[in-house]
Amino acid sequence: MKTSYELETLKWAQEIEDYVIGIRRDLHRHPEIGLHEVRTIKVVTEELSKLGIDYEIVPDGGIIGFIDGNQAGKTLILRADLDALPMKEEATNLKMKKVVVSNTDEAAHTCGHDGHTAMLLGAAKILSQHKDKVKGRVLLAFEQGEEMGGGIFNLLKRLCEIGADGVWGIHLKSDMPTGKISVEAGPRMAASFSFNVVIKGKSGHGSRPDLSVAPLDCFTDFYSNLKAMRLSSLDPYKTITYSIGTINSGTAINIIPESLQFSGTARYLDFEQGAHAANEFKRILEKVCELHHCTFEFITEPKECDLIVSNQKDCAQLAIAAVEGAVGVNALHSTPAWMASESFAFYEKYFPGVFAFVGIQNIEKGIGAEHHNVYFDIDEDALKLGVAATVQYTINFLDNENQIEFTPDKRDIKSLFVENGFAQLVRH
Template sequence: MGNSLKSISPKLFRQESSSVARGVIDMMDDIEIRNEAAAQRDYVIGCRRAIHRFAETSGREVRTSAFIKQQLDEIGIPYESLVKTGIIGILDTGRAGPHIALRADIDALPLPENPDNLKRARVVISDTPDETCHACGHDAHTAMLLGASKVLRKHIGELTGVIYLCFEEGEENGGGIQVMLDTLATKKVDSCWGIHVYNALESGKICVQAGPRMAGAIRVELTFVGRGGHGSRPDLSINPVFCAANFVNNLAVAFVNQIDANETVTCGITAIQGGQVANVIPDTATVLGSLRFFSMSEGDKAVRILHEVAENTARMHRCSVEYNEKYNKISVGPTINDPYYSELAAKALDAVLPSGTVSPCAPWYASDSFSLWLNRYPGVYAHLGINNPEYGSGAPHHNSYFDVDENVLDIGLIATLKYVNALGEEATPGQASKEKA
């Protein structure tokens, strides 16, 4: 089964790893890391543009998956293909050391793509711009991990342990996470690392703060069932539209008065779908939306409030309520960076990147399946800033104008390499004396 370091202290992990390591490994130094990132710049950008053109949605990433496999074959890294399009590359150094999972998501969105970003014409556009596009940055995530794979394979003699290169399908709909984690559960994983580009953070900055970094999510989809009839005689019907409207107001009031004032739970109700004509009362009215939170206890409370308000409001209006069994519960928890590994990453990145590059940022209200990785393995989900008004990047994610500032991809590559290096140094005897020398 996968081994989570939450069950043992990082100090104990270092002692256990050191006791079985043999010899002194000369890890990559910061100059090598920066030089290798610069050397891979064109490769990473080229990969990002190729994947951007494919723009395949969740579970359909056939060309994207084939491209990743081709790259791993050329680099010389063996891999396991998962049930559909997910891939785990395996870089085994043959030496004792940390087992690190590096993750990138690979899917695009069913969203039209504008030929321009916020400033200028794009450098690359989807092959199917009227249907799908990479409007969240997963093309950049995959490209950076491929660049890291290339460098890590080249420097395998300077590494310890095992590195898993995880390309996760279907992040947007959650379709790929379970098979990925089930496969990793058959292996040993000590820590995980991922990067998400972030439109609200200035280009050239990267955030590796500890604690909640992205929100948990509860999708709301429930239907109030009444009894339809003629609009002229509402007294002879049971109108679910009024019930749905009252539910929305009641839910907002309940949140204001019951959610912990020190916590944040957003109530994003987006639709009431009832009848279609002016003189017919419908049989049903459906409410759609989502709730976002950063504390699991408040997320659990939000689910309870949602159900209590729905049931009581339905009773007031002589309706019943039906829940979509897939939703109206926590679908994904908040993404919470491990304190120890966040501090380790911050110190390591400060040493290799220009001063001021490592930066704090406010938590992001979007949700991500990487929360499930961090529930199982301690690690870090970094946010890489792409907000560059001069370039034209900075539009919100899942927006047709969204674009990635390609000038920052080398920062993500450096950060990934340095995280691997930092964990290797933690577990390698003699490293401290080498650095002092």
């Protein structure tokens, strides 16, 4: 039987649906890329002030809002991201004209962060109006520069100083139907490593290839072995993807180039699989270069990291109950892990968390283009569901008195970033 809180949560979200959609459309018209979210931060802080919510701005990090309930208790972080992508979007989606389009060709919200921020402000509006339902404290974390990792270090450092018992985040998902929410336990988004390599051979004229050492021959051999690695070296029961993104070599049609540069990424849901892939990549590269009488240099050396977004099992159970209670059992949806990467993994190193996927696909409306795609669009009918799930999870988590099984990472934040290959994100 549903509690009164569960019966009311969706109604509260429906009552402020126009507010949430209005915020989303405003942010969509005025997108800003990572660490340049000046107007976006102004919009968010002005809304927090209107709601009577205290906040602080973390330089090159984001915003933290504070909602203290009428009763003492635990602390929960609710996280959203602020930044857009440096790209131009199309005025139409897959079928028709979008309801709102960026007013600049330099940036666009083609990943859904405008919706994430709007939903969090909607949840903040409800929670601030119903502090009697809040047993503890809520930290509203609005992260700058998620797409390029610009704000996570400073924001996470400040959140750890403040302290919390858990974290919740949402990502809209273009391949899930509107009305569906996924909060199941286990891996939800992948860890990754990148690589950028220069293979060096010996330049020569196209008329005498025998007098040169072609780095392209070396690369094609390496690439064949890299593709074969999936079958010959990696565990088929542990998901991993890898791909080459760039290849650059040569200056003229009749000159065999001196060098070739290539780069790409690998993404995985198991740390040991990622570590093995990184080691195999380096072993194969060394052997193939030796065979072809080439040398190589790493601009970015493949280095495994353990930043997998994974829903903690106890928190996932609370989230399942929250979605079922607030939105309905039919809203619960099971979906495979998303092989993209997300900075939410950093939060989960120190706080037990849930990263919820909220479906926005609506074929009739032409909505379903992939994230970071010029035709990407949001079915705004989904936003109220994300708000309701966020509010209900907050109430459930703060009311929960059962022990959550979680051991925070023992490394300090700087060491966590450096050891996972993200030293460039460390800010002061």
